[in-house]
Amino acid sequence: MSETPMRLERDGGLAVLTIDSPPLNLFDRAMFDALVAAARELAASPPRALLIRAEGRVVSGGVDVHEFHGLTAETGADLWRLLLEPVQTIERLPCPTVFAAHGLTLTAAFELSLACDLIVAGRGATFGLVETVVGLTPSMGGPQRLAERAGSGRARELVMTAELFDAETLERWNVVNRVWDDGEVDARSRELAQRLAAGPTRAHDATKQIVRAWCDGGVGMADEVVPEVSGALFETEDLRTAVAAFIEKGPKHGTVYQGR
Template identity: 35%
Template structure:
């Protein structure tokens, strides 16, 4: 349905979710958050999720018109963050599936930080990441103040957040903010190929990799070594591990079932 603000497609084990308000640079309304929550809660047997935007942009963050607040009136932004943006960031982090952000154009404000909340970000060379909060007297929400310094360090995080200077995708890749920058006409092939490769790998192993790396900063080295031992023990008893070893020894493609 083209009148929906969130479109979903399936290609085998790959779920593709498109933010579909191109006339508003895919900026979010409360209804749009509801549709996205529904899409992320109904992934069924998807092993990989691709999140992208329709038209010339990825996402411009919050649609300021959606609040219907007259100029000069007060609005509880914390309620918007608590009801909509925080649950989205938490969901992206908690999903067992790897989430690829296909950034096809500008990603600004919360839109930039939702991309950074995904597990892998592949951006078109023309794309830009903008922390546009300081111009409104706000802070980088939607996980921005957490992800930025961890990805690029405090100096660059402060520079991006304080100035709101657009960061081109190529520099974002050089800084380690995103996984990869590719030419615009190569974006679809790159993302589709990456999604297909991940979908063909053992899903339990991918889920474990995502979880252990995302939570490692909360543990000491000794604690991490114990978690690694426990995860290797658990995964070593899976059918997918046995299939992977058998396929390697028999020199054939593996067929993983997620068990």
Template identity: 35%
Template sequence: MTDAALVHLDRRPDGVAVIRLDNGKVNSLSTALLGKLRAVIAELEADLPGAVVVTGNDRMFAAGADISEFGGPEEARAIGAAFLDALNALADLPRVTIAAIAGYALGGGCELALACDLRFAAESARLGQPEILLGIIPGGGGTQRLARLVGPSRAKDLIFTGRHVPAEEALAMGLVDRVVPAGELLETTLGYAAELARGPVVAHGLAKRAIDRGLDITLDGGLQLEQQLFVEVFTTEDSRIGVASFREHGPGKATFTGR
């Protein structure tokens, strides 16, 4: 585990890397924390794990940006740049990333969760983009990632009203992918991540790229991208292991190397 304050990185023996936010009770996403988060992600980029879990504390995943840093347009530009730098890097990691959300994920905290591939929430979790209550709008990707995830109408409802969404409603609209009792959140998320980390992780990254990049281009362009990555995945050791194992033992029996 790193000794740096604000963000901790724990590389587990099962191949899962856990990023834990640690900025007081509310886990505000200050520019200092975002800088630490970007540094941790750079560390992961240099030595990729099998999967990544992002979490906060038992009461607060993250409350959002540090309001004390707000000012005028220049401050907004710096805060927005820090969010995009860190969250885009997280979204671009070629491994599965999962947000484990206990308590509140609001504003920038919700945007951090949206930058992950999957979101697991405790039954008591609440998510939202309440920036409008300050007379402002999301500036860390919320208007874009939220709309792509739950659709433009639902995104507009959440952003226009600033309301907090309870876990079960978030599950129903697709904002989170699984809801579990609070006491089981981390164990469930880590177990899921560990199972993925034992799998063909390079293929995970290629599938992730095909989905994420494909959403930003035309269907024809996305199909061409898929074909390119489909060919690329056959250069991996895991593809040879998986195909050979299927032929000999049937599906689901392969032991992958992550290469």
């Protein structure tokens, strides 16, 4: 276990955010504070890719219910404002983000995964939004981001039934991107994140902006942002270098992208 329940480490262009608060990696006040701090650090100094993972048998058993005891409508709203901030911050990072799930992934951890570009999981991983057991609805952005990925009907199903869903089911529903054997998740997710970190970071950010515009306003809004967002790429070092190398060497030009 680390000194804090969540630690942020850098490996070149890759940032790795690890949840590490055994035995259940519960989201309590200390975890909330660590998540907010990590998100702010990432926003202040964005990496070229982010991997979110967890140590231990589970990714997370969810939120420590003690955090909800005695809250009023006002203090509850303040809590959700606090917790939506890191979700939105991670979602808006100008780089690819990957969430790796190797086991049980409940409530806050599941919602955090939905802020990432890609969710990868082991075959034994299970996911759930089980807030109805204490009379709540998920409020860290989960329902709306599930609806964005899987449709509104599936979002209602996951939330209202409070059932657990395996990784392969969620892959079919377009929530999880890739499913691997359990023992491969850590290595393969890191390999994927490293590969994304070595790519044309500005182009990846442009992709995120275009897809976000589509999510917010459909094809029309996405088309509106393309000229400015994609046009700016012609002034990036990565594009200019890669185009010159392609002309000289062909498709297998082997350009090393710098993220600029």
